Amino acid sequence: MPTSPLPRKWPAVAERGMGRGLAALFAASEEGEPARQELRELAVELIEPNPKQPRRDFDEGALQGLAGSLAERGVLQPVLVRPRHGGTYELVAGERRWRAAKLAGLATVPALVRERDDAQALELALIENMAREDLNPVEEARACAALVEELGLTREEIGRRVGRSRVAVSNLLRLLDLPDEALGAMQRGDLSEGHGRALLLADDHAARRRLARDAAEGGWSVRVLEQRAREAGTGVTARAASPKGGTHVPHPDQEAAAAEIAHTLSAALGREVRVRPRREGYTVELTVDGPEDAATVARYHPRSPGAISSVG
CATH class of the missing domain: 3.90.1530.30 (Conserved hypothetical protein from pyrococcus furiosus pfu- 392566-001, ParB domain)
Known part of the structure; x- marks a missing residue:
């Protein structure tokens, strides 16, 4: 359970060094x-x-x-x-x-x-x-979406114009998949951009709405929300399929390790990553926007480009 009983206000935007004049x-x-x-x-x-x-x-x-x-x-x-x-x-x-x-x-x-x-x-x-610097993440996401929809710019072209990476622009656009309640909490400063990305780990809008409300009221950290979102979907507390048939009930230590791996990979890759315990090892799932994006992810593991076995 969260330890902070009071809601907290999160900065409207993350530090990103975008001011260019x-x-x-x-x-x-x-x-x-x-x-x-x-x-x-x-x-x-x-x-x-x-x-x-x-x-x-x-x-x-x-x-x-x-x-x-x-x-x-x-x-x-x-x-x-x-x-x-x-x-x-x-x-x-x-x-x-x-x-x-x-x-x-x-x-x-x-x-x-x-x-x-x-x-x-x-x-x-x-x-x-x-x-x-005072634009909130939802306003930024809508600005990116307008550049895509109205002008036909690619994520890379938007990134060059505003001084952000293509991955960062993609992450902003994904925020618009969240329900209105979550977007409203981000606009008010009750949740940060990191909280928004964590909510995307949940599989459906009902879970995302509930988690957004609980996170805002409970003052959850991004890490706590990531864990709750995985648990709400097909995350680390679900029974994991065994390659030998049947199901595998993860040990609590294995669940904790999976959550830690997911958090580390999400931070390194700048995108949502889901890690599921298996009888032997873990399954890593992430989303890519296309071949170019997949190549960017693969560069993080140059000695084993085929190591990423599940992308969507």
Whole structure:
């Protein structure tokens, strides 16, 4: 049973060193495109938010703090907009500053006005959001999904744009397989991205919902949740099939060893790994996205490329 009786708040995002600055992001998304921009002072009421902005939640306390700073010093970094019909402008990047400027009662904000098509605007808005450190994992996952669905980018292309590995992007996208209750807990900070990956070890949505609720209320660590998720599915407490027929009831020490192996492999490979005790040894199961992903996994065991016997 968990030892912590009180729920705890988990950081919205893991440490990942993604901050690159908007200038670098603009350059990365516009290689070979001639600059067509103009710096203006625009009325805040003429600017509208991007309807495809993946970020839905803005911390009111943080916005109030930023509004106080803007009221005193003004908006130092311009927002990025594109012209729309009727003399209005749509935000491409900088919605947090625009919202804070409105709270501060500012009449105008500095803005870089650039002509962009929908695809360019969406890509830059998503990449700008992915580079920020205060985005929660669910918002990041939805941003990645939009880059895949709307622009047809591969996981590797997304990773290059936002400074993350292809495996990390794949792990984010898998979070969207979780039920809404689990996603909501991650958005509130009750569960971390690591908790979300642990929930994926459970086989069905009902178990994932129950485990997400119990983990958030009990303040479970990721490791505890991993163990509970395996037990809820076909994990280490289930009877394991014997190669000689019949079933094998694992010894508690073998169950503990299987859980430890699964935790170690999951951390090393950056993906969900399930380990099942057998009468002789263990069965290791993991999911790969395709041949390229399988080759990446195989590099962890170069002397025995055929050692991974079960992939899905």
